[in-house]
Amino acid sequence: MATTEFGRAVRRWRDRVSPEAAGLPVGGHRRAAGLRREELALLAGISVDYVTRLEQGRADNPSVQVVEALGRALRLSGAEREHLFGAAGLVPPGRGTVPGYITPGVQRMLDRLTGTPVAVFDAAWTLLLANPLYSALMGEWHGKDRNAVWRNFLGSGTRARHTAESRRTLEASQVAGLRATSIRYPADQGVRRLIAELRDGSDRFAELWDSGSVEQHEVAHKTIDHPQVGAVALDCDVLAVAGSDLRIMIYTTEPDSPDAEKLALLAVLGTQALTG
Template identity: 75%
Template sequence: MASMASTAGDGGTDFGRTVRRWRDRVSPEAAGLPSGGHRRAPGLRREELAMLAGISVDYVTRLEQGRAEHPSEQVVEALGRALRVSPAEREHLFHSAGLVPPGRGTVPAYIAPSVHRMLDRLTGTPVAVSDASWTLLLTNPLYTALMGERHGRERNGAWRAFLGTGDRVRHTPESRRALEAAVAADLRTAANRYPADRRLRDLVADLRTHSTRFAELWNSGAVGHHEASRKTIDHPQVGTLTLDCDVLTVAGSDLRIMIYTAEPDTQDAQRLELLAVLGPQPLAEEGRSAPPPDRETPTFRTGRARSNH
């Protein structure tokens, strides 16, 4: 079957033209970005769309110009989120890329505009959105500043819990066991609910192969669930913070919204305010390598500029 994203002369692909056209209609304010400075067009700049989608500016340029004709499902999903498309527009975006939109048996990754607007208003609060498999879809700058940048498999909370290279959250043996049981139970629920999701099946298979603890929990049918909790976070710039973590579920989508808050008038609240001013720090400060500049795998975040409050 021929790709639906065939090139039409020098005008790029249908997918590229769609992205370019829809980029023009999204104002910076609607995407949670500052609108200052002279703009030749009212919509998003390529640099802004790239930042919102978590891919490189060069890759956005190549997509729009038709020089990159086969974007991955992840990239299409990320661009759709950044452009705040409706469900019908999301379906069109997948088809124009020559892809079949994820079906009913796959983990939902669509974030409705109303959820985007809610997150835009939480600029002074660390917030992240994950899907039913605990893969990060969106983070705001304050969450990234709090927890650090996460790329590749480190974006998945289940992978981090069992096979990750490190985490700023401090755990006791009891809290670690409870977290692992809850994550394993969540993945079992998701696997039963979304049997056609290949990435979820691969994640479970990898965890069972490489983590003895996960295999034991999976095979035993362990149950558990995430509850509101207090988390102690060892931050390399501002020190130790103890924050309340609440997990909200978006009805009908299985999205999980993680919100971190500090008790008012405490040292934790002061340090969180300081972190909002500092913003995310480069990965190199923690001894990690930054991703290559030509990144074509999205790292998701919201676009709101960091809070100065």
């Protein structure tokens, strides 16, 4: 059965990914060098029970989103990703849909930025991958909150500090960006559902969407109000990955500044929290 091969493939590839390679802290006695189920679940944003049922062939029909998330967490090559989709009885997302595949080159770049908060978003601003320091700085998001547009209009919001003017600017930028993505990927049903939910649930989003604005403005400096280390001022740069339409968000601070010290402290606190 496809589900049996799917489970075997997930287990096989989980065993070959070390926690160090995935950016996770290593602590305690480990029976194997690979990822634990709990670690794979954390990286993929799904429950440990679901990972267990998938590996044991007791869960049928994993969604495209789940398979894509597992493929990213397991650091699969293009051919391995296609195999995993095939084992799940699915066709890998192709042209006309928002890309969600993180290339090995982008993954290696993230591996080298352990002291910098970095996250990767797709063209619809759904979080695909965040390194531990980014999660420690911004918090962890689950479900629909993983999409930045949904989160800011309908969800839990963000730790980033905003004035009324900066929030209006952010909202206009996000709507304009989502409009551009919907034009580039007209066949993507997920993007269409996201837009419909936002229009139904947020009068502000509907107003901006109906205005037809295409102007975008990138905020280059942010203050993050962190519950443990307080306010941290950072520069925020968003890099576009040619060919895959990914957005890499990178936060940096002035060297040897109080904000850099807070970020270094946060790296320790975040690691302790993950280990605990």
